[in-house]
Amino acid sequence: MIAAAFSRALQRALVEDPDFARLRGAARSTLACLLTAGVGVSWALHHDETPTLAVPGALFAMIAPLFLREARWSSWLTSLLIFYMCNCATFAGATALALQPAQRDAGALLIVFVGILCQSLGARAVGAAMLMLVSFYLGLYLHPSPTRLKEMLTAMAVVPFIVAFVGRVVIPMERGRAPAPSFMFALPHTIVAAKARARAAVRYVAVHVTGRQTERPLSTVLAHRFHRLAWRPALVATVAALLAILMGGELSEDRSMWAVISTFVVFLGTTSYQGTRARVIKRIAGTLSGAAASVLLITVCGHQAWILVAAMALSVFGWAYYILHAYARGVFFITMLVGLVYGQLGVAIVPLAELRIEEVCAGCLVSLAAALLLMPSTTARAGAVLARE
Incomplete structure (x- = not known):
């Protein structure tokens, strides 16, 4: 079995x-x-x-x-x-x-x-x-x-x-090295070969710096990347972070950055209101469950340091394993880790968990409101695409 x-x-x-x-x-x-x-x-x-x-x-x-x-x-x-x-x-x-x-x-x-x-x-x-x-x-x-x-x-x-x-x-x-550039194997026995090698070296450096296999001018590539920057999500996230600072400061001057961090991670990788809403739900769910788990562990095993150290190591592993692929689980582990660390430092765990939940919820709520007002909707975007077609 x-x-x-x-x-x-x-x-x-x-x-x-x-x-x-x-x-x-x-x-x-x-x-x-x-x-x-x-x-x-x-x-x-x-x-x-x-x-x-x-x-x-x-x-x-x-x-x-x-x-x-x-x-x-x-x-x-x-x-x-x-x-x-x-x-x-x-x-x-x-x-x-x-x-x-x-x-x-x-x-x-x-x-x-x-x-x-x-x-x-x-x-x-x-x-x-x-x-x-x-x-x-x-x-x-x-x-x-x-x-x-x-x-x-x-x-x-x-x-x-x-x-x-x-x-x-x-x-x-993992083994996945890029092939060595061809100019490394050329021996410049003549002036022509030397010039060819220099051109290849410059082209290779440009590709390595810009990260693109292209022969466009560097200014063109930089301009393209400038337009690729996430301007709208950045502006919306900054507005939400400002509101989070105001709300989080009312809850706790020392912990208001928890609300700001919530706005950052909620908007990271999202380009629509629906995506932001999904991240908000996952972050709140992970925070609630992680805070409860940390309170339970500190209360039951508060005098057994090795158990808490093992739980911290498990939390680090769980966070690193899930945070980029299963966001709610990753938030659960990082919230539990924060509670365990502060608990080991002698901070009262129950008030800390309550404050953590309040700060995260404040950051998530202002992020959701800002996304609702300022971020595009996936349904509207799909409708615009169909209208153009």
Whole structure:
């Protein structure tokens, strides 16, 4: 009976994830996060520091591997460096703005606008935006002193190496390297051959930078990408984020970014009112169930640290496995993880869960209202297409 159940589960997993790409991605995020948290917490305790020193690095190690998808070493390392620089710069900037409400709110709106605007540029842009938003929240919430900030950034210096070790050595990327450019095999024995090689090299660099197999001028490609940017969703998401800041601030000044983050993830990848409504329903459902699960675990197992650590690891894995493919389940796991982490830090779990639900619902409701008023409808769009035909 156990064998039959295992066989059915394996067959279902193969149907949902035939190449086990999601499984490998979730394993990378989980292992990198656990290693980073372990190293950071051990270092903090050894130097008589609080465990929160490891939080920024652990979150970076959890999120970044999901968006590091390039098979080529150079592109993969470029993305990792971009993520790391964006994360550190945003965390430091949020720390500087933590006590300045107007600048703080403006920074959050700017990140939401740019993140939604650039989502069509690929995983690198989405990953950078997600990391910037999360690190901005951490900077506002932790608002470390200048000395503490230096210690946190110093502790984060090891994180890219851990992520690289996990993502390229322990669980390497899938083999799918692009063929080497032809100019690498040409030996310029003559002036003509040398010129041909130079032209091929320039063309290859242009293709690598723009990401398109095309010989159009770079200005044309950039103009095309400018028009491809998600202008309307970005503007709508920014309006919703502004309303979320106002509503979330009334509920809690320290946790208002939860409402802003909800507006960001609700509009990420959606282009219509119906799509936004579906994301809102899934986010609220995942938040309610995740908050209930975290309260239950903290209440029942609050004095058994190893059980809670195992539940945190499971939450990281579940979030990484489901967030890009089954959104409600991903939200369930990330909500449970947030509750477990705060519970371990000594925060009262029941008021925290209630506040989490209120902030998320506030962000979702203003997002739904903004989408209803400002986003197009799929039925209207389909009618316009039929009218043109």
